[in-house]
Amino acid sequence: MIESKINGWIRKEILNQSLYTVNNLNTPIKLNQNESPIDWPKDIKKQFLLYLHDCVWNRYPEINGENLRKKLARKFHLSKNQIIIGKGSNEVIQAITTATLSSGDIVCHLSPTFALYSLLSQHRGAKIIQSKLDYEFNVVLDDLINKSAMAKLTFIANPNSPTGKLLPIEIVKKVAEQTSGLVIVDEAYIDFSGGSAIPLIEQFENIIITRTFSKAWSLASFRLGYGIMHNSLALEIQKCMLPFNIDSPSALAGHFLLDHMDHIKKTISAIVDEREKLAIKLNALHGVKAWSSRTNFFMLETPLSPSVTFRKLAENGILVRDISSYPLCEKVIRVTVGTAKENKRLYKIITNLL
Template sequence: MKNFARKCVKDLEAYKVEAPQYDIILNANENPWDFPEALKKELCDEIMKAPLNRYPEACFPELLAELSDYTGVPEDQIICGSGSDELIAMINQSFMNPGDTAVTHTPSFAMYQIWTAIADGQFVGVPDKNGHIPDVEGIISAAKVNDAKLIYLCNPNNPTGYLFPRYDIVQILEETNALVILDEAYMEFKGSTHVDLIENYPNLLVLRTLSKAFGMAGIRCGYCLGNKALIDVMYKVKSPYNLNVLTQKAAVIALKNREKLLDRLKTLNAERHKMYKALRDMPLDSLYPTASNFIYFETGKGEAIYEAMKENGILIKFFKGNETMPASIRLSIGTPEENRKVLEILKKVL
């Protein structure tokens, strides 16, 4: 049978997600607390009133109004998508020609490379320096040498948890000719954003999501902020009804109640500090500081830890390692009870 697949897709390895059939799920950096019951009831009331035989709002005006109020960015400089994944796809569809290059620091979010490959682009990953410090000069050099169209900066970074200082972001914006995508999916855990830079840098897009800090991963709602000219181009490739009624209604309710939802981060951050302190006393190869809702560490016993967790109904993220990277673990922060169980198993294995 003839192979109909595009070559760039044929050679691509599928991003497979492990089925979440576990008692405790700590592999995807989700918020451990569900949407509050009172807000779920409010959502049910809204859905009961919504005409499901009609298409949803194509440009989500109510959602844009709430996002503008939350971010301080005008509505015409915001576009929404089904999570950050769709927005990254839209960025590639909008700005990448076949053969164009995207640059990022590594290790980082796998979807940058996957969507670059699907766009038939070239991907250049610049390894971190020792101690997982981003190589800013290396990123700039790679962008210049390859005439990069896009540069992805994950801040805080997934999976290592580090932050780019503001002056590094500005340096990359000013010393390259690329469109810089600043991925702030985990911004709320640290409380620092650089979205104000879009006022002075027309080559900057900022990605955000309601999946992490807001605890809304199940509704798939992300948004992108930037110069109006860039956002207008992205609207040209956006599918007409990419956010369903449920997603739009739930996102609006979440944003209207953001103080209540984000207040839960105090407990989560306290748990992160507690977990980090406990891990610091364990015989790990390397433990890295984090500005997000997960902790990243390297250990030769990574596979043993992963298997021990699975045997106890706990799913975590394990990176096997390669010639340039040792085996490592990324632990999402769970509830206090979940974190206690994880520490018990870690102590046994280590």
């Protein structure tokens, strides 16, 4: 039986982990994965398909997303040699952990935060130390600085997930000053908040910034992200990417969106506006708290338990994320901001549950 041989074939770091899964309930309204609720307009899709029609399909794509790196470099006034492209920022993070971590190395991250930092680090046999947030989900600065000083890698999601809170750049700066390791600033949601750490790249050789096209840029289906860092770091981490990892349609989509910044800005503005309006309405309900957020999602408390709230919403056609198993999140669910129509439906169901 193959089951008896698995232990000899697969590393213990993998055997000891659970498979990363998401809830795939089929509901009309999907507010569980922090995707953009706004798809590309049909006229922009048609323009993009013309680009794709002229793309050569029988040849490998350009190596390392070369032209997209150049375009991003112009946007941020950087060198293309400071940028690497991945299938989503997750692949960039995976390449970073592959390039840097050996068994027993220490990795520091906030708690609660995005689960992938721990998962990918443990793949490499790293030891995880967590800097726990306080009960208002704020960073305990001395604790973070002390623990990051021991770490080879420190992950800071900014804004953080699942809390939605934005850290002042001064905190990132202080951490980078106090550690000899690398500081990875995951800016997946930075388009909703501002306050990027990109200006620190020139000052700190140990800062890496990761970003994605999946959230504000409405491109989750294509899988496209990138990392920004010192060019010497980029050269080494690129070695841990597979050759030709960025397919031509994804690279073209990135190019195309960078030429449609007006649409992106309108999308971001609409989502932020909906977030604020929905939070105000929910916070006016007795026993309900929508936590302040600088992202396209927020944590939500109701008088019901998270599991009951999750189930009742699902029964009414709305899928959210039950994060009550996360540290400090025992009372909350996480809700992605939807369209105006979806948010109106969510508010109505929450009101009926009270």
